[in-house]
Amino acid sequence: MVADPAGYSPTPPTPPGMPAPRQLLSGGRGDLAPLAMLEDSVKRLKSPSASPGAxxxxxxxxxxxxxxxxxxxxxxxxxxxxxxxxxxxxxxxxxxxxxxxxxxxxxxxxxxxxxxxxxxxxxxxxxxxxxxxxxxxxxxxxxxxxxxxxxxxxxxxxxxxxxxxxxxxxxxxxxxxxxxxxxxxxxxxxxxxxxxxxxxxxxxxxxxxxxxxxxxxxxxxxxQVHGLSRLVSDMARELPLFNNAASNCAKIASYFNTTPSVRALLHKHQVQEHGHAFLLPIAAPPYNGGEFAAAFVMLESILTSARPLQLAVLEESYKVVCIDDPAAREIAAMVQNVAFWTEVEATHSVVKMIMDLVKEMETERPLVGQCLPLWEDLRGKVRGWCRKFSVEEATAMNVVERRFRKNYHPAWSAAFILDPLYLIKDAGRRYLPPFNYLTPEQEKDVDRLITRLVSPEEAHLALMELMKWRSEGLDPLYAQAVQVRQPDPSTGKMKIANKQSSRLVWETCLSEFKSLGKVAVRLIFLHATAKGFKCTPSMTRWLTAPGSSAGSIGRAHRLVFIAANSKLERRDFSNDDDKDVELLTEGDDDMLTETGNVDPSSSSV
Structure with a gap:
């Protein structure tokens, strides 16, 4: 016998006492959650063993x-x-x-x-x-x-x-x-x-x-993180191209952002080029002093929109605007001028080079012995930048040297000489301290610092031991062991395998250097940066909230202490907000195109 299909209901029967699925509830959509809880309670009463979470x-x-x-x-x-x-x-x-x-x-x-x-x-x-x-x-x-x-x-x-x-x-x-x-x-x-x-x-x-x-x-x-950051401000103040590039970028950004018809043209080409449109950030002047961070963001945005800008000013509708608008003609001439783009790229390039070094220092937390090599590496990069962009090298290097002198400490030279990490193999296969890389004044700094850090009675002995260290150096096997490098698992860069080995060598196989060794072990472990744990905005509010009771401030201090030491123990010196931004900006361009598009026509005012 075949049953009549019309006799079956397309929906399961409603439990007794429950409202029909499509019944209009007096509370509207707000009743849906309580209704679900009620249904869940009925199910639990029917099947107690099915309750989740024993x-x-x-x-x-x-x-x-x-x-x-x-x-x-x-x-x-x-x-x-x-x-x-x-x-x-x-x-x-x-x-x-x-x-x-x-x-x-x-x-x-x-x-x-x-x-x-x-x-x-x-x-x-x-x-x-x-x-x-x-x-x-x-x-x-x-x-x-x-x-x-x-x-x-x-x-x-x-x-x-x-x-x-x-x-x-x-x-x-x-x-x-x-x-x-x-x-x-x-x-x-x-x-x-x-x-x-x-x-x-x-x-x-x-x-x-x-x-x-x-x-x-x-x-x-x-x-040194602070010192290198200040170098950007020094360059902005001393090198005219910084002010020229930033001022011109501000003109372009302001004109395109505030003129609806040309803004629509730019947005159209931004969508074609990047998959989404955006306004150009504008940094407030002056650009030749103080912080340059906002100006850097503006330069980066202009460079990112270089092709859309160039295509926008070639549009016929833009040329029509130029007939009656001298500002449009000025902007078009600037965008089509190779010299303008060279200045923007040069300024952006050197700032990015310095800020990348700053970020690396925040992550790597270099020791004091690394300061001289880091600054010498920076000098080489600045010279290369001058050659690439035809910048007057003497002026740029004067800026670098002035900042170097403001940051320099005699401990840089002494740690560089005493840290076995920087020993150099000579023709006789001996590993000797790199005195040849110091200036005569820096050599004197080494002597003066060592005599200051020991007692007056030990000063002569410490200098005698320094002479022996200079002429004999370290056993080749130990020197090579200290300088062993291995790839970092997260970045792939080659790094020192055991940072503590420099100090341990002085405390073991170089223990004959009684006075000099005491100076070396206290010196070479010193950090060159103060960066470590940084309070989040929430923590700052906890600790500085006006009118807070002693108990609440005490709890805030305990929370900060626990969180800070947890991060330091994990050697996590990153910022969680920065990591979230990085995560959200990762992904393929298709996803950005889908979610970030701006209709150029909607940009007009």
Whole structure:
């Protein structure tokens, strides 16, 4: 017997007491979620065994929740603690058989326990180290971060210090802050001489020199990331092509952005060239001093739109505009002028070269012995840039040399000579320190620094040992072992396999150099940059919020301490926001074309 198809309903029967699927609900679409919850409750009552998330055994659940809590605390500033109460996360925990966790629990007992653990670990590492370097970052910002660099190539976050008026911080305040931090880290030994030096950004070198005068065992350095960044401003002030290129780019950007008819032409060609259209950023003058970052973004945008700009001014409709608009004629002449593009490319090229070096230094965190080679490499690149773009080399190199002298410290030369990493093999197969690469004045700096860092009684012996080091160097096998390089897993670049080997050689096979060795081990581990952990905007708000209670400020400090030391332990010196931007801008052009197109006709006003 064949059943009549018309007798079957195309939808399953509605459970008793439930509204029909297409029934109009009085609450509208807002009733859909409660309706789903009601249906879910009915299903659970019908089949209790089907309820998701049978609870895990208590020890396993507690271990899992501890890991989750650690992740929240270590990611604070990037991941909000309030996210722990997000409905989807709560539902996820139920699905995997875990109990819920509350904000109060995270910011209370778990925070206190994790902070006590992190602080005990930091104190133990301070006790084990024979000496350390203090790093101060953000001396002109709302929050200063103080970290401690240890001889074993690790760093430990010390504390964050809010600054009510960052720009007005006096040199005396900075000295007091540095000495207080150094004393705190040295508390276990009670000897501030364990502080081998300080590296600081954005503060006058006079402050650091004054501290050296008062504490002769210290080697205090200015951060090279900051120093190289200032070189861009120096060039913008001294080289006319910077101002010319930026001023002309601003004219072009302003004209195309504010003139609807020509903007539509540019957008049409941007879509054809890049798959999407965009306005050209405009940097405010002056361009010959201060920060050049905004101007650099403008130059980059103009270069990116070079072909669309050139095609736009060739359009017949643009030529019609030129008949009555002298500004249009000026812009067209500029866009079609090879000299203009040469200036823009030259300016963009040298700024990008310097900023790429700055980013590399932020990531690699070079030691003090690398400063002279880094600056010599920079000189070579600037000379090549001058030749390529026909820039007067004497003027450009004068700018570089002035900035070099402002940044230079005698420790650069001494560390370069004492670090076995830079030993050079001579004709007799000996590995000798590279004195030939120093100027006569830098050689004197080496002698003067070494005698300052030892006691007066040891000064003569230290110089005698330096002469022996200069003539004999290091055993070839040990020298080669120190200089072994291997590819970095993430970048593929060849890097020193064991950074600590330079110091360990002095403490073992070169132990005969009693006085010189003490100087070498305290010197060659010093960092040339102050960059490490940087407070996120959220953390800055926590630490500087007006009217906050002592308890809330204390919790904020504990959260920052945990998050900072977690990042330093992972050697993660990147910015999470920057990584997100990089992730979102990755992908093929097709995806950008689909999501980023701007209809040129919609750009007119």
């Amino acid at each position: 609870m895990l055994p208590r020890p396993q659940a507690e271990a899992a929740l501890s890991l989750l809590a650690d992740w929240f605390l270590e990611s604070s500033g990037s991941a909000s603690l309030s996210a722990v109460e997000h409905p989807k996360l709560k539902n996820f925990l139920r699905q995997v058989g875990l109990p819920e966790i509350s904000r109060a629990d995270l910011a209370g007992a778990r925070l206190d326990a994790r902070f006590a653990e992190a602080r005990a670990d930091a104190a133990a590492r301070f006790r084990e180290a024979r000496f350390f370097q203090l790093a101060a970052d953000g001396l002109r910002e709302q929050v200063i971060t103080l970290s401690v660099n240890l001889p074993n190539d690790t760093s430990v976050f010390h504390r964050a210090v809010p600054m009510p008026a960052p720009a007005s911080a006096s040199p005396d305040y900075a000295q007091e802050l540095f000495l207080d931090a150094a004393s705190s880290v040295s508390a276990s030994s009670g000897d501030i001489r364990h502080c081998a030096g300080i590296v600081a950004d954005r503060f006058g070198s006079k402050t650091l020199r004054d501290l050296e005068t008062k504490h002769h065992w210290m080697v205090n350095l200015t951060c």
